[in-house]
Amino acid sequence: MTSPNPLDLFAAEYSPDQQAFHIQTVREMMQSNLTQIIEGWSNGYLCIGVAQTHEQANQLCEMLKASLDQKSGKKPQAMKQAEEKTVHCA
16 A cells, blocks of 8 residues: 655645635645745735545534634524524524
């Protein structure tokens, strides 16, 4: 069994400035990082993990998002959606 090419793995990234998540291959992340270094700018994204699949990388993002929401006192999106669908009787 051969190991996957590390450049084809998925990088989960987070930008504290933009409060946004991004997923791309490690290859794309490295290309972007090198461009930013050469051109003297930064998009502000930090790699929070590397996964074999896009779905696994998305799970990393969801885990961090839940932690950030808990820290800030926000309710998880699933709870918000459930509350919006709840019928209140008088």
